[in-house]
Amino acid sequence: MRYGFVGLGHRAQLYVDALLGGWRDAGEIVALCDVNRTRMDYHAERIGRDVPRFAPEEFGRLLELADTVIVTTVDATHARYVCAALDAGRDVVVEKPLATTAADCAAIAAAAERGTGRLVVAFNYRYAPRNSTVRRLVMDGAIGEVTSVHFEWTLDTIHGADYFRRWHRRKSHSGGLLVHKSTHHFDLVGWWLADAPRTVFAQAALRFYGAGNARARGLAGRPERAAGAPGLGTDPFLLDIAADPRLRRLYLDAEHEDGYLRDRDVFGEGITIEDNMAVLATYTRGAQLTYSLNAHAPVEGYRVALNGTGGRIDLEVVERAWTPPHAAIDPTAGEHPAGSWERLTLRRHWREPEDVPIPAAGAAHGGGDALLLDDVFRGPGDDPLARQAGYLDGIRGVLLGVAADTSATTGRPVRLTAAGTRLAG
Numbered sequence: 265m266r267y268g269f270v271g272l273g274h275r276a277q278l279y280v281d282a283l284l285g286g287w288r289d290a291g292e293i294v295a296l297c298d299v300n301r302t303r304m305d306y307h308a309e310r311i312g313r314d315v316p317r318f319a320p321e322e323f324g325r326l327l328e329l330a331d332t333v334i335v336t337t338v339d340a341t342h343a344r345y346v347c348a349a350l351d352a353g354r355d356v357v358v359e360k361p362l363a364t365t366a367a368d369c370a371a372i373a374a375a376a377e378r379g380t381g382r383l384v385v386a387f388n389y390r391y392a393p394r395n396s397t398v399r400r401l402v403m404d405g406a407i408g409e410v411t412s413v414h415f416e417w418t419l420d421t422i423h424g425a426d427y428f429r430r431w432h433r434r435k436s437h438s439g440g441l442l443v444h445k446s447t448h449h450f451d452l453v454g455w456w457l458a459d460a461p462r463t464v465f466a467q468a469a470l471r472f473y474g475a476g477n478a479r480a481r482g483l484a485g486r487p488e489r490a491a492g493a494p495g496l497g498t499d500p501f502l503l504d505i506a507a508d509p510r511l512r513r514l515y516l517d518a519e520h521e522d523g524y525l526r527d528r529d530v531f532g533e534g535i536t537i538e539d540n541m542a543v544l545a546t547y548t549r550g551a552q553l554t555y556s557l558n559a560h561a562p563v564e565g566y567r568v569a570l571n572g573t574g575g576r577i578d579l580e581v582v583e584r585a586w587t588p589p590h591a592a593i594d595p596t597a598g599e600h601p602a603g604s605w606e607r608l609t610l611r612r613h614w615r616e617p618e619d620v621p622i623p624a625a626g627a628a629h630g631g632g633d634a635l636l637l638d639d640v641f642r643g644p645g646d647d648p649l650a651r652q653a654g655y656l657d658g659i660r661g662v663l664l665g666v667a668a669d670t671s672a673t674t675g676r677p678v679r680l681t682a683a684g685t686r687l688a689g
Contacts, residue, residue, distance in 0.1 A: 265290060265291030265292075265331050265332055265641075266291060266292060266294040266329060266330050266331045266332070267279075267283060267291055267292065267293050267294065267330060267331070267332050267333075267334060268293075268294060268295040268296070268297065268326040268327070268329060268330030268332070268333050268334070269293065269295070269296050269297065269307075269333075269334050269336065270296075270297040270298070270320075270323065270326065270333060270334070270335055270336070270337055270345050271297075271298060271335060271336035271337030271338070271341075271345075271359075272296055272297075272298040272300070272303040272304050272306075272307050272336075272514075273298075273303060273336065273514060273515075274511075274514065275336040275359055276307065276334070276336040277307075277510075278633060278637075279334050279336070279357070279637075279640075280293065280307055280310065280311070282637045282640075282641065283641070284310065284311065286634075286637075287637055287638075287641040287642070290641035290642060291331075291332075291641070293311055293315060294315065294316070294329045294330055295315060295316045295317075295318065295325075295326040295329045295330055296308065296315055296316070296317045296318070296326075297317070297318045297319070297320060297322070297323055297326045298317075298319075298320075299319070299320055299521075299522055300518045300521045300522050300524075301317065301521060302513075302517055302518035302520075302521055303514055303518050304317040305317070306513045306514060306518075316329065323345065323348060324348075324352075327348065327349060327352045327354060330354060331354060331355065332354060332355040332356070332357065333345065333349040333354050333355070333356050333357070334356075334357045334358075335349075335356060335357070335358040335359065336359045338431055338437050338438075339361055339363070339364050339432075339437065339438050339439060339443070339444055340364045340365075340368075340436060340437050340438070340439070342358055342359075342361070342362060342363050342364075342368070342372075343363045343368035343369075343371050343372055346358055346362075346363075346372050346375065346383065347371055347372060347375040349381065350372075350375040350376055350379035350381045350383065351375055351378075351379055352381075353379065353380050353381055354381050355381045355382040355383070355384075356381060356382070356383045356384070357384045357386060357640050358383070358384070358385055358386065358658070359386050360385055360386055360387055360447050360448060360451075360658065360661070361439060361443050361444055361447040361658070361661065361662045361665070362385050362447075362655065362658030362659060362661070362662050363658075363659075363662055364437075364438065364439030364443050364444075364662070364666075365439070365666065366663060366666055366686070366687050369658075369659045369662055369663060369666075369685070370686070372655055372658075372659070373655060373656075373659060373685065376654075376655045383654060383655045383658075384639070384640060384652060384653065384654065385653040385654065385655065385657060385658035385661075386636060386640070386653075387448065387451050387455075387636075387653040387657065387658075387661070388632040388633050388635075388636040389448050389449075389451070389452055389632055390451070390452065390455055390632065390636075390649075390651040390653065391632035391633075391634075391635035391636045391639075391651055392632040393622050393623040393624070394579060394581060394606050394608060394622045395452055395579075395632075396649055396651065397608060397620060397622055397623070398456055398568070398570070398577060398579055398608070399455060399456055399649050400649065401577055401610060401620065402456050402457070402570065402572075402577070403458075403648075403649075405574070406572075406574070406575065406577070406610055406612070407570060407571070407572030407573070407574045407575040407576060407577055407610070407612070408572040408573035408574030408575070409572055409573045409574075410456070410457055410551050410570050410571070410572045411550070411551055411552070411571050411572060411573060412551060412552040412553070412554070412570075412571045413453055413456070413457070413551065413552070413553045413554070413568065413569070413570050413571075414553075414554045414555075414567075414568070414569045414571075415449055415452075415453060415553065415554070415555045415556075415566070415567075415568050416555075416556050416566060416567045416568075417445075417446075417449055417555075417556070417557050417558075417565075417566040418557075418558050418561035418563055418564060418565060418566070419445070419557070419558065419559045419560075419561060419564060420560075420561050420562060420563060420564040420584055420587045421500065421501070421560055421561075421562070421587050422564070422584070422587055423564055423584075424539070424558075424559035424560055424561065424564075425473070425501055425530050425559075425560070426503070427441060427444070427445070427537065427559065428473040428474075428528075428530040428535055428537070428539070428559075429503055429526065429527055429528045429529075429530055430526055430528070431524070432444055432537065433528065433534065433535045433536070433537055434534065434535075434536050434537070435536045435537050435669075436536070438537065439662075439665065439666070439669070440468075440536075440537040440538060440665075440669055441537055441538065441539070441541065441557060441559060442466070442468065442538075442541055442543070442557070442665040442666075442668045442669050442672075443662055443665035443666060443669065444665075445557065446541070446543075446555070446557055446664075446665050446668075447658075447661035447662055447664075447665055448661075449555065449557075449566075450555075450660070450661045450664040450665060451653065451657060451658075451660070451661040453553055453555075454547075454657070454660050454661070454664075454684070455650075455651075455653075455657070456570065457547055457549075457551055459547040459548055459549050459551060460547065460548050460660055460680070460683040460684030460685075461545050461546070461547055461548075461553075461660065461663075461664045461667070461680050461684045462545075462546050462547060462548050462679065462680055462684070463545065463546045463677055463678070463679050463680070464543065464544070464545045464664060464667040464668050464671055464677065464678045464679075464680070465543070465544045465545075465671050465676075465677040465678075466541065466542060466543040466544070466667075466668035466669070466671040466672045467541070467542050467671075467672050468538040468540065468541040468542070468668075468669070468672040469538055469539075469540050470535065470537070470538050470539055470540075471539060471540045472539050472540070472559070472560040473530045473531060473535060473539050473559070473560065474530075474531065474532075474533075474535040475531060475532055475533045475535075477531070478531035483531055486529050486531050486532065487502075487529055488528065488529060488532055489525050489527045489528050489529060490502035490503050490504055490505070490527040490529070491504075491505070491506065491516070491527055500587075500589050501529070501530050501531065502527075502529070503526075503527045504527070505526055505527050511526065514526075515527075538672075539558070539559040539560055540556075540557075540558055540559070541555075541556065541557045541558075541668070541672070542554075542555070542556045543555040543556070543664075543668045545664065545668075548683065548684075562586060562587055563582060563584065563585060563586065563587075564582070564583040564584035564587075565580075565581045565582040565583045565584070565604075566579075566580075566581050567579070567580050567581075568580075574612060574613060575610065575611050575612035575613055575615075576610075576611045577608070577609070577610055577611075578607075578608070578609045578611065579606075579607070579608050579609075580606070580607050581605075581606045582603065582604055582605050582606070583604055584603070584604060585603030585604065585605075586603065606622060607619065608620040608622055635651070639651065639652045656683075656685060659684075659685045660683075660684040660685060663680060663684060663685065663686070663687060664680070664684070666687065667680060667687060670687075
């Protein structure tokens with residue numbers, strides 16, 4: 265198989281590394297496309313040969329060389345490349361979120377339905393053994409029919425803060441965290457329930473990051489970005505990308521081409537996304553979802569409770585128990601940090617609680633990345649859990665987020681139709 269990459273920032277590295285490492289038998293990287301030549305040169309150097317490199321307006325030339333296109337561009341541009349690749353008969357692997365707007369979701373659905381290529385959305389959290397075990401329990405009827413789900417996710421001041429430094433800080437680029445990050449979580453709920461959202465009500469606010477909050481807390485005189493800032497190394501919110509060789513090559517050394525600053529101050533001007541969000545949703549068969557996301561917590565992890573007619577499932581995951589000072593760059597990326605743990609408990613009516621064993625996992629994304637890459641590069645095979653996500657799954661995750669964002673803006677509930685793949689009206 266011949267693979268072409270469009271978007272050569274941080275997220276592309278997962279797939280590049282796979283094709284250079286444990287999945288090298290799946291095919292070769294034949295073309296790269298990005299707005300920034302320096303970033304493409306960095307990856308070509310790692311690939312070890314002179315891979316053809318194209319600007320976005322030359323994407324058609326990449327399609328002439330590739331059988332499969334891997335899309336890891338800025339979220340708001342996904343639809344452009346996904347639709348073009350599908351219309352050219354190519355297979356597509358796209359990072360989540362599939363898109364950021366209802367219109368782009370509709371365009372992708374139309375391209376997928378008229379095309380012949382396969383479209384895979386990279387929902388790696390489906391593959392984490394703890395989440396797969398929840399799916400198995402629900403499918404086996406361990407708690408009867410699920411009536412409600414409570415889902416709380418906390419991003420710490422390493423992971424959460426980073427969304428407010430980079431391009432994600434502008435909703436026009438990322439759709440906001442209810443689309444970019446929460447699509448993972450909304451997809452899990454839909455997958456566990458084997459159901460689609462019907463009505464959504466939400467509230468959201470920027471309460472911690474941003475210039476207004478900084479002024480209210482007396483945080484004055486902050487630099488626009490970390491590079492060369494006075495006091496660098498004493499402020500845990502300042503990211504020194506020069507200190508990380510990979511970030512320096514991908515971003516600092518590439519600034520002269522496109523002006524993109526990877527190390528913006530999280531308390532600066534121009535942030536249009538929220539950091540506290542609450543969602544109430546109902547699903548077509550009646551299950552209710554209560555969901556919250558906080559992006560400035562001292563702990564990274566999540567809690568999920570699924571209530572059913574026969575009992576309850578509790579999943580609690582601590583991915584990072586605390587945030588050390590001066591840790592703007594995650595020192596444990598791709599590893600299990602000290603203090604991380606997970607617990608899955610099955611509580612049936614009139615029985616003692618049962619601790620459910622969770623199969624051993626790798627590190628990244630709860631052990632999900634390696635299993636996802638197997639599906640992407642070798643095919644899903646006979647998977648009773650149906651973990652590989654297609655475009656309809658991607659659309660449902662995005663549109664629940666879009667509906668939540670719309671509700672938070674208007675103060676009114678939003679309805680979805682066509683099994684969660686369209687906004688009503």
